[in-house]
Amino acid sequence: MTDLAIAANGLRKSYGDKTVLDGIDLAVPEGTIFSLLGPNGAGKTTAVKILSTLVSPDPGTGGIHIGGHDLASAPQAVRASIGVTGQFSAVDGLITGEENMLLMADLHHLSKGEGRRVAAELLERFDLVEAAKKPASTYSGGMKRRLDIAMTLVGAPRIIFLDEPTTGLDPRSRHTMWQIIRELVSDGVTVFLTTQYLEEADQLADRIAVLNDGRIAAEGTAEELKRLIPGGHVRLRFTDPAAYRGAALALGEVTRDDEALALQLPSDGSQRELRAVLDRLDAAGVEADELTVHTPDLDDVFFALTDTAARPGRTDQPKETAR
Known part of the structure; x- marks a missing residue:
């Protein structure tokens, strides 16, 4: 437990007859970025609210520890x-950015001098x-988001929950936010990130969990999750019909597109498999005009796991962990 910033066992939450979280387990090591992915209504925000003490979990939930503290017995810690x-931004638009920062310093019971020092450092950062x-x-969306995170850092937290922090931002502001998040983690902060942007999780997260229908459908690194899904292939395109036919003969079982003079064969995209394909073409004296790897x-x-997990009539969807 000492190496985990966040540990939750059997996390459950229902509203009436609607089960939002159906016994999920979470384990987030210190100083890492953990991303929780899922479609709208999957329960991502509910998980954040429970872990950040804003909402109580249902009876039957196992232990929850945040920063080494038991959530049930030591919520203040x-x-x-x-x-x-x-x-949604917690920034007060009626006051200045500096005043927002000083207000947060007051809420954290910092002295006047310390509050001004911390506010100035974060505004500069x-x-x-x-x-x-x-x-x-008067701030842009990106500026408000930066101010929002700066306000969050006034109390020097070691664990930060970011619930869809880049929603609505333009690509430049989003990339700026990514850099800020990376810098936080380089300082030893743990980040629990929920997002609908799959590229964001791919770029940032050390580990990703896909949440759907109240359960974790799969969990692992981005590369581990990608290996769970079949469909990788190499596509070869030719301009010479004779070369196309020769390649089809040399490669054996392939999917042919006679109109486009293109061949497709399954592949994991590894260097070893690509070399084997090229060696077979070389042996046949054939050269492709274009080679692409998918x-x-x-x-x-995301689509494979959420489509499967959400299929009507399913009786059970076991958790799958990539290794």
Whole structure:
């Protein structure tokens, strides 16, 4: 438990007859980024609310430890060790960015001098010094998000929950936010990230869990999850019909597209498999005009797992962990 920033066993939550979380297990090592993926309504925000003490889990939930503290018996200690940035900005638009920061310093019971020092350091770190004296209502979406995270860091939390932090941001602001998140982790902070952007999880997360229908459908690194899904292939295209026929004969079982003069064969995209294909073509004296490799990405993983898990009439969907 000492090496885990977040540990939850059998996490359950229902609202009436709607089961939102159906006994999920979570284990997040310190100083890592853990991403929880899932479609709308999968229970991502509910999980964050429970882990950050905003909502109580249902009876029957096993132990939950955050930063080494038991959530049930020491909620105040948990709150002191975490920071939360929700889907919707907590920034007060009627006051300036600096005043938002100082308000957070007051809430953390920092002295006036310490509060001003921390606010100034964070405003500089998040490139908000020039805008600090302006009303937050005048900030762009990316600036508000940066201010939101800066406010979260006033209490120097070692664990941060980021619930869809880049929703609505333009690509440049999103990449800026990714860099901020990486810097936090390089400082030893643990980040629990929920997102609907599969590229975001692929870029940032050390480990990813796919949540669907209240359960963890699969968990692993991005590469481990991609290997769970079949469909990788190599596509070869030719301009010479004779070369096309020769390649088809040399490669054996392939999917042919006679109109496009293209061949497709299953492959995991590894260097070994590609070399074997090229060696067989060389032996036949054939050269492809174009070679492309497709390996499953997180989009493929997401759709395959959520489509399967959500299939009507399923009686059970066991958790699958990539190794």
